[in-house]
Amino acid sequence: MTPERSARLRAVLERRQPDLTLVTDFVNKQRNLSAIVRNCDAAGIMAIHAVLGEEDYRAFRGTAMGSHRWVEVHRHAAVDEAISGLQAQGYQVLAAHLGEGARDYREIDYCKPTAVLLGAERRGVSVEARARVDGFITVPMMGMVESYNVSVASGIILAEAQRQRAEAGLYDQCRIDRATYRRLLFEWAYPDLVEYCTERGLAYPPIDEAGDLVVPSAWYAAVREGRAPLAGESEAH
Structure with a gap:
């Protein structure tokens, strides 16, 4: 391994955020999942949690192997399993969903251990997930469409999380054991x-x-x- 390659890998690792993640709630379009993984890598996320059936998961891994090198994807068969596991670790789990009490995504403190949950392309966040999360966040819309594409929404929200964490100095020192x-x-x-x-x-x-x-x-x-x-x-x- 060249010194330049070593320095690049170590620099990226030293900015990884072990307490920021995403949960995808049966987002099964491969291009959206792959784009979400790339967004996570760009924001310094180490791992995400994908609620997917076995067939969809195998297909996803087959089309996103490059992204998988940098972001670990943990598969769950049920959304309540993913949510409860993160909450037990002290994460606030927030669903991107225009439900009762939904807050503007910019009002959230993303410097806390945070998991952002994204729903499927058509049906959105499942009823099961809505009953388990700690709150709802929304990206304000100014046009006729009701929502952004799920991968675009993930990028918008993660950009705000990255901004807050950069201002707080959370990228300035290695946070991985x-x-x-x-x-x-x-x-x-x-x-x-x-x-x-x-x-x-x-x-x-x-x-x-x-x-x-x-x-x-x-x-x-x-x-x-x-x-x-x-x-x-x-x-x-």
């Missing part, structure tokens, strides 16, 4: 080696602070001889 940082640095830098390790159930080889492999020849020799640690046996990130 060391183990997660080193895991992601390895996965971003060595996708082919990640696939190799995953297929064989191997722990990742060790890397240094710059993301370079530590004595790679020794690791490859251990693999050939069957001495390389299996996943979960050592902290090799």
Whole structure:
């Protein structure tokens, strides 16, 4: 890995926001999901939560592999599972929905742990989600159409979240724990080696602070001889 590539990956990782995320509530159009993932990457989001059926999820992964390298997508079979899990971690979960008590999206404090929930393209936020979220937010409209495309709405809302967090200095220091940082640095830098390790159930080889492999020849020799640690046996990130 070149020094320039290493510096770029580390700079992006050091701006990742572990307490800002999106939840998609059966948004199943592949182009919208892919655009949402790209918007998340641009705002420094580490992971999103997608409520999708198995078939839609497989199709999504097949069309968005490039984006998946930078933003982890956690799939949920039911929206209440995604919402309750985030609320248990202290997130405010806010649905983009013009419901009773909906607030202008710019009035929200996005420096708090926040999850923005986006509904499906036609039916919007589901009844189940509306009953579980902590509140509603809306993007004011000045024309005849009632709402923005879901991926466009995500970009608008995330731009405001990014603005607030930048002003608060939340992008100025690394906010990811060391183990997660080193895991992601390895996965971003060595996708082919990640696939190799995953297929064989191997722990990742060790890397240094710059993301370079530590004595790679020794690791490859251990693999050939069957001495390389299996996943979960050592902290090799």
